[in-house]
Amino acid sequence: MRIPLSWLRDYVDVTLPIDELAERLTRSGLEVDSIERYGIEGAELPWDRDLIVVCNIREVTQHPNADRLVLAEVEFAPGQFHTVVTGAPNIQQWKGLGPITTPLRAVYAKEGSVLYDGHVEGRVKVTLKGKPVRGVMSDAMLCSEKELGMSDEHEGILLLPDDAPIGVPLVDYLGDAVIDIDVLPNMARTLSIVGMAREIAALTGQTIRLPKPMVKTAGAAVEQSIKVTIEATSLCPRFTATMVRNVTIKPSPFWMQRRLTMAGQRPINNIVDISNYVMLELGTPNHTFDADQVAQHHIVVRTAKPGETLKTLDGRTHSLAIDHLLVCDTTQALSVAGVMGGESSEVSPTTTNVLVEAAVWEPTIIRRMSSTFKLRSEASKRFERGVDAEMLDLAQRRLTELLQTYADGTVAPGMLDVRTTPALAVSMTLTTHEVRRILGLDFTVDQIAALLAPLAFTCTTVDAHTLLVGVPSYRMDVSHTADLCEEVARMYGYDNLPSTVMADELPTQRTNLALEREHYVRDVLAAAGLNEAITYSLTSRTAAAKLNPAELESSEYLHLANPLSPEREYMRRDILPTLLEAAAVNIRERGMTRLFEVGHVYHRRSDAILPTEPLRVAIVIAGKRNTTAWNAASSDSIDFYDIKGIVELLCERLQLSGITVSASDFTHLQPGRSASLRLTIGKDSFVVGSFGELHPEARDRFDIPAMRVAVAELDLEILLAHAAVPRYTSISRYPAASQDLAFIAPVAITAQAIEASIRKYAGNALSSIELFDVYAGANLGEGMRSLAFRITLRSTERTLTDAEVTKLRAKIIRGVEHENGAKIRA
Template sequence: MLIPFSWLSEYVDITLPPDEVAHRLTMAGIEVGDVITRGGWDNCVVGYVRSTRPHPNADTLTLCLVDPGDGPELEVVCGAPNVAADQNICFARPGAFLLNTHTGRQEELKPARIRGVVSEGMICSEAELGLSNEHDGIIVLPADAAPGAPLNAVLGDTFLELELTPNRGDCLSILGVARELGAITGQPVHVPEIGYPEAGPPVDTLAKVTIADPDLCLRYTASVITGIQIGASPAWMQDRLTRAGLRPINNVVDVTNYVMLEFNQPLHAFDLATVTDRHVVVRRSSPGEKFTTLDGVERTLTNDTLMIADPAQAIGIGGVMGGANSEITAATTTMLLESATFHNLNNRRTATNLNLRTEASLRFEKGLRAELAPIALRRATQLILQTAGGAAAAGIIDVYPDGQPDAPVPLTERRLRQVLGMDLDIDRAETVLASLGITTRRTGADSLEADAPYWRSDIAIEEDLIEEVVRIIGYDEVPTTMLSSPIPYHRPNPLTELKEALRDALAAAGMEETISYPLISAEDLTRLDLPEDEQAPWLRVANPMSTEYNILRPEMIPSLLNTLAYNQAHNDGGFRLFEIGRSFGYQDGNLPHEREWLAGVMSGPRFGDNWLTPADLMDFYDASGIVSTVLGRVGFTASLQEAVGTRWHPGRAATISVRAATGAAAEVGVVGEMHPDINDRFGLRPEPVIYFQIALDALSSARLDTEAAETRFQSLSRFPAANRDLALLAPSDVPAGQIQQLIQRVRLVERTELFDVYTGENVPEGMRSLAFRIWFRAEDRTLTAEELNRAMNGLTRVLEREAGATLRG
């Protein structure tokens, strides 16, 4: 939201520098994101075009005689199609620095010979002055602009760019910001008068309004104006709309936009001649009903869409956009002006479902008070009479089904001091509330009740009034005091500590943490071949911010693969990403349930571009090695067993189990290379993508291996190790990891590594050859050959007995 100082100053005197205004508003809860200054056009003035004539050597150029107001007339070559005599224009003298639209740089303007004629300046477009990208025509200034006046004084301005919280929708208006600034600085606020002559017949004889669904339309007010003449709005109104970021259209539409920016109440104008029986019906749409909006798009509606209609057809979508069948045109002479209050949540759902966000829906979805509608209506009617002529009907239509005023909000001095922790009397609170336009009445010596003003929809309880008081007097006035009770003792959370340890271990292993939204689309789950069924229904969000992302992820994998796809599209190289997050589903089929996971994905070259190492791609063993290392660093001994599934590349996936101090193993996750078909569906590069996930609740509940968890120093042995190679014939269904674990259990074995796997000639069917290198060491002596032979003999007996593995001949 842009707030021009030139417009803001009409309602409140601005006594502070712009930066101080921004600071004071921000400290009061109205965040100012930026202060923008427009101007700095030295050597630029208002010029007056005395006459024009064609350029003798160019058909598309015009020679203009310009009066700069403070010197002799100058001849200027201009290529704009809209330049004409008797115009006030933006004139730049030589020496001015303007944007060169061809080079995109600020350059000094110099006299130039153009097709044989010297141009002694420039008539500027918005692009040359940096106001916009528009350079098809020059800027035509109002007729009352004085030639010779500095352009900074005419077009220069300062703007506040607001970044509002959802509860302060009132500051989407100029008057809303003026009221805030007035309360902060103690300046009075000047609210425009809203009276106008009612010269027409009674409004009830000209139009009728019926609210068929009062739960969605809380109030509907309307006025009727006859004999209007559609045309351009006054220059001052166009200028204010342009500065606020809106494009002028015509006098009637401009007035509705002007009052929306002024009072924060959206309005809409209908050509009354197009409304059947001059009867407006506010109703729900029929399922599947189609409607063409002002932007020319035919939209299919749901039965929760609030429609503005007549007895024959729909003429607008309530609070979002009007229809092409009832818009104001050059032929319009009689109009109905709507100012209504719609249900904010329904309005937001409608705008989201239709993917149609407008300035009106932005305001309605934040909630507007019904008392605002007739006030804004009368202000807009007044301005239309001034800009489009005509006669306003006597009275207004006001259909207000509820019509009950809001209950007053109480405030006591005791509660004020209790919440703020400071001595603050009720008199000062009453003064502050009055400065914000909040009407109060004393109900006792130290208590009062307040009525929320018509422009504020965020004041409903006592704490709201307390917040208003403290933010205006300043949060820095709240004293710093000691806690009234001892600080609670720290209670360790094992799951939190585990997550932090995992983060550190993963970062040390070269992984990078990402954070993604838990909302995904149905398409993501379809790519994973994860259909919705009665046994595993998807958990949908009832009121999503996006119609596309409306499902809470049942697994982490879609988020990680989408993150990888985004990074691959923007960067080269390898990616090692992990996330600690939650999945969502139903527990026992009826109650929502959250589960925390550690998930990671790896893909791309193992090393960066390097002439020393080959450009190998990461594979299953890179991920499984990181998983084992990380689990080891947090106190678990990991083991892997082959896993199968349609999402995995065959033979390249494994379940992850951890062994606790009791020796029992618990399955906690899976690691595997994604199937190429799934990679294609997610738009990933044609290279291995390895994914792993670990259930943190299962990991946390597993007993820590105390021997592995405790970091201890062990001195290096003074005695040498001896190694032996062992070639075995083992059944194909016995994992090599199981055999390796059996070897590690034998006394004197320090470590072992698998260095060869062979199947084929000379190996019986159903068997495979596994070759291990084994290191033996004793802590107190050098091992003899006899001791090594005894150890090997005992080792082969264990392997044959427990794994069916025999020595290969």
């Protein structure tokens, strides 16, 4: 809401400097977005009091040496004259006509004035210097709006109304400021100059002065000329109509145009401008009809009929639905109620009689219609937030007064007034206990009443602890005692409230183990050298299809009804596609990536409208295992075993038991380098994730250069649910015996199988087992490999004897050979 200060001052004395007023408003819930100053102190371009004044142009004559220039005979102070050279096109018409009967009023700037250069783009300050122009001395100027910083208008000089006072500093005549306020939905009462003046009066201890329109009436009474029927009674609480006859359509007065412009409205003609002016001034949107276009002068407020259409002022034709609310005559729709007028009854240059509608509408219907028709107007904005029905009388008087004065109209006596909902006086009880309970402030009823009174709440003391508070009609935002508490706090000043520590009992503390473990997983993965990414939950099936082409046609995705772009149209079902897109950028940029993400994916359910949101962890690594620094440990590239190492680390850190890895054939992974992770709990066994090297075709689809890209995606929810706290095992004081055993076995025999046999036969004496070498060579035979294990044997009770170790070693060898068809390597 843009508030011109001069307009505000009509209704309240502004006692604070503008900046202080702005801070006061902001601290009272009316956040000031910006302050624009025109000509006054603090403006970007202050108008010098002595140099820039209102003047008279008494005569315009041809410049002796230039066709396009004229000489203006200017009176810049009573009885003081000066000749000014100008090329302004809008005074050429007076050229050579001798003294002008009603001299033109304009803005005169003397040498030394600082103005904006009218001839260059943007706002460039220049100081006016005297110089001869084609042989005539030019040491003063007639100014355009652009030169004064009032607008970008530079077509001609600014012409002022005839009553502009000659010789008066321009800053006194037109200097102004506009305060732009971000009005929140609960502050709808301030969406007007008067509303804002009320609030400022309350905040600064001043008194509001409401406009007092003076209307003379003549001719037939409104009731005899117009009929109003409200059919849609529940949607129109109050409808009023007045009539102004024999209007003249012309531009509105200068001051009104100036105020409208500063408030952000474009001046059109006197009728439209007056309508807008009263809306801005009193917060009551209204509508003017060409009365002679209203069939039978009969207004009907009703909902639309099936198939009905209406062409609105903006030239668009809307198809109406049966719940849309219209203002009609007896034959057709005239306007979308409270939203926009129709073309057929629009006030036009030939209009003579104007029917003025001021009504209030049920807010939700207005909002629904304005969103359906995409017609967000200043009117609909106010109606959907609530317009004070009790303001309509004043609004009608103000409208007719202005139409009488500035459109030369004759106001018909009376006002048609149809109320379907009686005016309801809202009052509620407020106790000192409630104020203490909600605000933590110990106030007496008198203190509370003193705070509420400036806002025009009427406070009646019921007893020492209770007030009966009457709510003004324009305070539609106040419906709970909590709303009154807010007003008490606001008037007391939020900054004056004490800052206290909660004295309420501390709720029972419960742990959130899953979340704690989730954070632990992040820490483990970061410690493992991975960078945490957070990618969009919104993606496309195209992105998912890069990982697995079948996803392109999948109907399993949650689909946005109103996506912003095709790239963010579906809710992800897996993390890897978006993480791989990010990884691809990193790989292309740096030749490597080490990313992980912990986050939710979204899975549709057939039996519920809300999806499940499983928690996942995904990992993508590629590039050199170590950094490429001069002293790096190795220059090997990442492969399957790097991702497996990370998965193993994670399982170990979560102390998961019952984890097994098996070769698998996930479509997104390279065959032979694809594994599944399985968790077995008692009799149940689930696949909890996949890991391996990205299939080269998938890698190409992500536009990643040829290299091994290792990925994993695990169901974190299940893993976290089975995480455990490590159990201490006692540490033996006796020495260990290490045995290196290498077995030759067919490649198909897994290391996991051989290790299991070793564990089985070593029994309790096994302290640790480490696979330290894998070798396959021609000397071992086709399809054979050697797996070398370092086995540490140790007793917690005594030192193992050589004989015991030898015996155990033989037992392990026999067992492994027997169970796996392996041979000990000599």
